[in-house]
Amino acid sequence: MTWNTSNNSKASELENKPNPDSVAKAQSIPSLSGDVLLVEDNKVNQHLFTFNIEKTGAKVDLAENGQEGLQKALSNHYDLILMDIEMPLMDGKEVMSSLVQLGINTPVYALTANNMPSDIAEYSVIGFRGTLSKPVELTILYQILGQHLTNCNDKVHNTAQRDKILVQDPKIRAMFYTDLAKQHSEITEYIQELNYSELIKVIHVINGLAGNFGYDELTDLAAESLRFLRNKQYQQAIQHCSSLNQKVAEVLNEYND
Known part of the structure; x- marks a missing residue:
């Protein structure tokens, strides 16, 4: 099937050939243990985050909407929660507000493409520990995981080849x-x-x-x-x-x- 590209727009001036390997820059994967709750409704993002988190040795529990995320956060212990902002049933801001009201002090990071200073400030006021911008940068993801999960023997692995396989x-x-x-x-x-x-x-x-x-x-x-x-x-x-x-x-x- 051929998609219509007849629109003469600035997009046609952009480079036609993508570089899928551009995100495969060498990173260091920390060796970690701990439990992460991923609250994310998009299937592709679910796979991407789960793949990269589990490479560290940490365990991932998935919630596919805000309501399910709130229920899991109240029922189980997690070392870290990664929460999408725009989700069905309850959005991430609503879930975070509920967690604060209920006294849950697990560190929660917002997952979002809305990363303007005003957005980040709003998330901080609501109670998010920080913001992880989409598309995700592995260096920042691993820094956040390393801050809140248990480091196992300070072992690290080179991820250049693995990231290339992921992409x-x-x-x-x-x-x-x-x-x-x-x-x-x-x-x-x-x-x-x-x-x-x-x-x-x-x-x-x-x-x-x-x-x-x-x-x-x-x-x-x-x-x-x-x-x-x-x-x-x-x-x-x-x-x-x-x-x-x-x-x-x-x-x-x-x-x-």
Whole structure:
């Protein structure tokens, strides 16, 4: 299937060939033990975080929405909680507020692509210990894990080859491209309908995921689109959303070739 790339936008000026290995920079994997609760509704992010956390030796318990995350946090002991902000049933801010009210003092970090200073300040006031921006940087992830989990004999492993395998893992990449094809159709539909609230939801997902697969162009275009959408500058927003969708089509065409 060929995706429509006829829109003459700034996206067409961007480099066509992505570099999926650009996220495979050498890191040091700490050897850790402990229990991490991951509260995340996106399947691809679930795989990415679980894969990288379990490489350290730590255990991951998964909650797929905020309500389930709250129930697990109240029922079990965890050394660390990683919490997505935008989720169904209860969002991350609501869950964090409930945990504070109930006296749960487990360190909780916000997982989000909304990393403006005002966003980070808001999360801190609510009770989050810190913020881990999407797309995730492994160095920062491992720093956070190292702060709150038990270090086992100070052993470290070189991750350059492992990260390369992660980025190229066919199952995870297939999930990403399947979701991206769906998002391309949704963006097309919502642009036609001028449905700005749904555009924000779809593009927010792309903004948080694309960089993990080496598509920094998509991340940048998504961030710009979200900025105009949230500022209600809708004429510019539609132009940027169209540019983003043009680039998404190019990525899908390259993947299918």
